[in-house]
Amino acid sequence: MTESVVHVIDDDEAMRDSLAFLLDTAGLKAQTYESALQFLEALETVPAGVIVTDIRMPEMTGLELVRRLKTRGCTYPVIMITGHGDVPLAVEAMKAGVVDFLEKPFEEDALLAAIRAAQAPPASVSEDPERERIRTVLDSLSPREHEVLDGVVEGKLNKVIAHELGISPRTVEVYRANVMSKTGARGLSELIRMVLLVRP
Numbered sequence: 001m002t003e004s005v006v007h008v009i010d011d012d013e014a015m016r017d018s019l020a021f022l023l024d025t026a027g028l029k030a031q032t033y034e035s036a037l038q039f040l041e042a043l044e045t046v047p048a049g050v051i052v053t054d055i056r057m058p059e060m061t062g063l064e065l066v067r068r069l070k071t072r073g074c075t076y077p078v079i080m081i082t083g084h085g086d087v088p089l090a091v092e093a094m095k096a097g098v099v100d101f102l103e104k105p106f107e108e109d110a111l112l113a114a115i116r117a118a119q120a121p122p123a124s125v126s127e128d129p130e131r132e133r134i135r136t137v138l139d140s141l142s143p144r145e146h147e148v149l150d151g152v153v154e155g156k157l158n159k160v161i162a163h164e165l166g167i168s169p170r171t172v173e174v175y176r177a178n179v180m181s182k183t184g185a186r187g188l189s190e191l192i193r194m195v196l197l198v199r200p
Contacts, residue, residue, distance in 0.1 A: 004119055005049035009033045009065070010081070011057045019052065019111075026112050036065035043074060050118045051078045052111070055089055055101075063089060066096045077118035081106070087155035087188065094196050101189050110187075135198045137183050145182075148175040152188070153195050 006028050008019045016032040023030040031046065033039040037059050039046070051069075055062040062080050069076070080101040082090045090101040100114045141149065144165070151161035151172075158176065162169040185191035 005029045005031055005047045006115055007031050007033065007039060007046060007049055007051045007076070009036055009039050009051065009053040009057070009062070011035060011054065015054070022108055022111070023115075028112075028115065036060040036062065036068075040065070040068060040072075043069075043072065049076060050115050051076050052115070053078060053080060055080050055082045055093065061089075063093050063096065066093060066098055070097060079111075079114050079118060087192075089155075090189070091153060091155060091192055091196070094192065100193065103188060131197055134183070134194045138195070138198060141179065141182065145175050145179050148172055149179050149191075149195065152176060152179070153192055 006023050008016055008023070008030055010016045010019070010032075011034055013034070016034070020030040020032050029049075031049075033042070036053065036057060039051075039053075040060075051065075053062040053065060060068070062078075066078055066080075069078070077099040078093075078097070080090055080093050080098045081104060082101050083104055087103075090098075090103075093101060099118050102110055102114060138146075138149075147165055148161055151164065156164075158169045158172045162172045165172070179185075180191065183191060183194055185194060
């Protein structure tokens with residue numbers, strides 16, 4: 001594995017400490033920052049690595065940080081941690097270049113897997129069989145499954161999708177389960193990542 005540092009940015013001290021401990025026990029080097037501004041101020045001197053940042057922070061959000069990093073030419077991969085209601089923001093963040101997002105509460109293994117994936121060299125887009133597989137799977141969805149998927153990617157609740165489509169929330173759950181099963185997505189972030197891979 002690449003010997004890179006994981007930069008943890010979160011205004012919650014307990015969260016910073018627990019993430020740093022988790023990374024340390026997994027054999028990963030971690031540096032913590034209590035704000036996006038603190039990280040940006042240190043950017044010229046920090047070692048290369050992966051950034052793990054909360055999306056909601058005072059002074060500057062994780063999304064604003066991503067945009068600021070882009071303007072400064074920083075290409076470190078970013079993993080975003082979000083609350084349940086932040087899915088539309090997380091989608092926006094992925095469109096802005098975030099490599100992954102994890103919804104709280106997340107499994108420790110999911111974070112470590114995301115970090116390891118971010119540390120791996122990027123696959124060539126032209127030789128990406130995964131992209132073709134996802135495109136084929138999405139093309140196989142029924143029109144109604146597509147409508148439910150679109151609602152999910154926009155961060156809408158099942159009851160909102162149900163109201164808009166004139167069906168019951170239970171029926172939305174069934175279509176949503178079908179979409180997860182057909183795509184093989186293990187969670188919401190993976191499903192959204194798949195969609196953005198073929199529909200940037």
